[in-house]
Amino acid sequence: MTRVLPAVAVALCVAATVAWAVLGRGDFWPRWVYFGFGTVAAAVFVFRRALRTSSGRRRWLVVNAAFGGLLIAADLTIYVLSGGGYFWPVWTTLAVSALLGLHAYVVSKPPGKRERELAARVTSLARSRSGALDRQAAELKRVERDLHDGAQARMVSLALTLGLAGELLRRDPDGAEKLLLEARSTARSALDDLRAVMHSIHPPVLADRGLLDAVRALALDLAVPVTVAGTIEGEPSPAVETAAYFAVAECLGNVVKHSGATSAQVVFAAPLRVTVTDDGHGGVDPAAGSGLRGITERLEAVDGRLEVTSPAGGPTTIMITIPI
Template sequence: MASTDYGYGPPAHTAPREHFFPPVLRAPFEGRAWREFGYLVLSLPLATVAFTFAVTVTSLGAGLLVTFLGIPVFAAGLAGLRGFGALERARARALLGLDVAAPEPVRSAPGARNNGVAAWMGGILKSGASWRHLVYALFHFPWAVFGFCVAVTLWVTGWALLLYPLWQWAFPMWGGVEGLQLYGDGTHNFYLDTPFEIAATSAVGLVLTIATPWIMRALTSVDRLFVAGLLGPSRLVTRVVELESDRGVVVDTAAADLRRIERDLHDGAQARLVALAMDLGLAKEKLAKDPEAAARMVDEAHGEVKVALQELRDLARGIHPAVLTDRGLDAALSSVASRCAVPVTVEVDLDRRPAPAIEGIAYFTVSELLQNVSKHARATRASVDVWRSADRLMLQVGDDGRGGADTAAGSGLAGLAERLSAVDGVLAVDSPAGGPTTVTAELPWRG
């Protein structure tokens, strides 16, 4: 039997109880506040150990530089601080939800290949990450002391005052009179015992308890900057790695394009021209004996010449279309849209042309996306929008097809995303099952 709701019990979609309270009131009871409090409390002992170790190693290493022991002491100290940095990154990940990647590994110093220890020490001393760990140990210590004092004082005081009605009875009696009399007439007691005083104390405690999580959040924001800025990978090194990866993508893409051009020439225009030459040779032989057959063969060869010329034009357009060079993106994309299997509206809003390389990438990006629309989308219409946003060139291709496009599916969209990333571009695909599909590409302007 189907159940019937007669209004008894809670509604089916009742919001959780905590949602009735604003975030400012829920903050003291959420796990994030307690995790941040734990982070600030642990910072003091850990920062003290790291600071003491850093100062000791730095002083000892500097003092021993007059001997051969100074360099090994410095290297061992920096290696120890890198290990401490790994602990700090793990602590930030567990308590602050801050995921900072490990810095670049130590690379052996050149010229010391025959001595593994010397190469390792040279790599440690020449690594910028090692010295950033030293800076972290030295400068995080005073901040850790400040954060510990503020967090513990406010957290303990706030909860103590908020819960004052539960423990105020624990004050001892003094000579049979409640509290310690500060004045001879007994008008003032040492502790707060009237209902108004108890309520006011709890109110002050409530304010402190509510405000403390937000203060701790501000304090841990500085800790986040310390960890991310000093214990993570160098931005320069990260950028170099990205550029090396992008260079590999560009080289692979260029090689693939050259192979495609060679294959198209070999299988298309070249094959037709070879066949054309053979047909013309046969026509030449039959010219005297059978002029009519020779004329038919020449006519067929003329048709093959037209097809070969069209293939060469298509191939040249695939390398770099002349209309793009002469008239820009608006005309070039309109030409691409006219060859699409579905009607396409093109809107280009650019005050001037971007860099030629970026313009070419934008053209081929839209061309490939419209080819996907023609082959796979089963759409009835599509649209292309191009505009400039600050120093970025924005492209958006949409269709009303079946959707389901995904860059992670190993399709052509994945390769397109890689080619865009090689020039600091981004490809975003919004294609739910059933459609519609919207693909947005973002490229640097570089005009």
């Protein structure tokens, strides 16, 4: 199609020229046919270049400049083809120049507060989306590895053990019984591995009892005494609950492993704000460890944020805020 149209335009121009010659010549009216097709071709070329070579806030300024330049060029061509006289294209030139100057002034102004907020929001969403995709890919790889190295390996061992037990069942019942007991133990271990993988994806207690009770259950298994208090208003979505649960779990895991604390406290407040405090030695640097960075990236996926206050000597306070 892109080659047919130029060919049709050339053919029509040639036909117009032949018709002018056959009809006795006189005023060379085919020049208007040339002008029409030339204007269309110039417009296509100019606008394609303008759209390809510009982006961002200046994109439409470049497009408008291309349109204005094409309009001025068309008026000048018409002025010349029509025989000159009063130079009326000056008004078109002044109007286009004024509009382009106003547009350039608007574009050159620094962005306002609202535009800066929107730009920051877009940047944050792009970063959180990229982080969410990376975490999802890493999580899938981890689940695949856990299933391959854990439950799958045990199921293969279980199948082999049951096969050997079947072969020994008639000629060595005692040996078959031992293999069956071993197979039973392997099956239980495989179930434990599957439960561990399921718990790492979405803890069953979170789906059964909600975020607050899930954190209470988590606190019971920690070596450091943890007090859980407060309430949650509304009904957080499953994604929000999961993000908050694993964020709190990571914070409490850091308390046990790194803080040297003797006690910790988790307080929930409306709409969904979680404060984790411990009496450890403090000095936590959010940028130093991958754990807090991972929490931050997980929370960004649900528009949440993490604030850390940890002076040297303690205490450490981590505030997790997620809009519902």
